[in-house]
Amino acid sequence: MQYFVYGRDRAGAGELKGSLTPEHWAFMDGYADELIARGPTLTPDGESTTGSLHIVDLPTLEAVKTFAYDEPYYRAGVFESVLITRFRNHTGGTMWDFADAVDGYHRYLVHTDDTPRPLTSPHIILHGDLLALDADEHLGRAVLLEALDAEAAAVLAQADPAQVHPWTFGGRR
Template sequence: MEYFVYGRDRPGAFGLKVSLSEDHWTFMDGYAERLIARGPTLTGDGDDAESTGSLHIVDLPDAEAARAFAYEEPYHRAGAFESVLLCRFHNVLGRTMWDFTKTVDGYGRFLVIAMGGSGPAPVMSRHMIVYGELLALDGEARLGRAAMVEAPDREAAAALLPAGDGRTEVHMWRFGGRPGERRPRPA
């Protein structure tokens, strides 16, 4: 079962997260073969961009393992997150972020979260990196959808995953992992 974990940074947490980077990566090393997607959300796309959150989509045996992953993670344990969104994830495209090879000059990467049980279908695009439905931990109730996409700007990213009730978040996002790491390491 796949789980979507998005920790939203508390204000002023950037320095704390920087100081915990090695602990975070070491923790994630234990899940390398199970990660579907990972990476920080950012204030912008330049070199001076600061983290606003941390996304992980991970394949785990059950909700208890997902809770352990979300709440034992070093950033969370140190109080870097204001909140954590933890949901089951139905991977509609059936791929990982490392399977995505298309890139377009001038396009940025975004995490789009559309909460709410209804809304128009997403625009299937070659710019979808990972897309899926967000479900309650028991897998019963549909809570919304999430996608990692490439787009020229936030508005174009949001248009790929419209929300019927208007509760859509769009965050700058980049592939995560240790510097220079392109794929999860083998177990």
């Protein structure tokens, strides 16, 4: 089962997070075959991180809780909050399958609490529904995409611009 795990950084945790990045990557290396997508969300200028996104395929809720709560950033108190939901992948692949990158475009996470909408564009990297952990209750959707800017990302994802977060591919495969 696929899960969406999004840790949002607490204010002032940037230096601590930076010091733990090698430990975080080593932890994620243990999940390399299960990762669907990963990477940090960023400030609008791209200079600092605001969170850490992972979409991971794990067999049980217990396994995803271990993934989320044994992770070095979480254990050290980097995150203000962690959202865990099930993820219904409409793209079917991983972020590493995305082959249509456009020079000059930026990457974004669009995280909404609205209803599912069909999305078709060569600029969609991955998208899917966010579902409750214990039921098929629809909680929203997540879209990873590339666009010229945040406004264009909002239009492509059919979302409010406030729901658009600069994002980039993270880690190593």
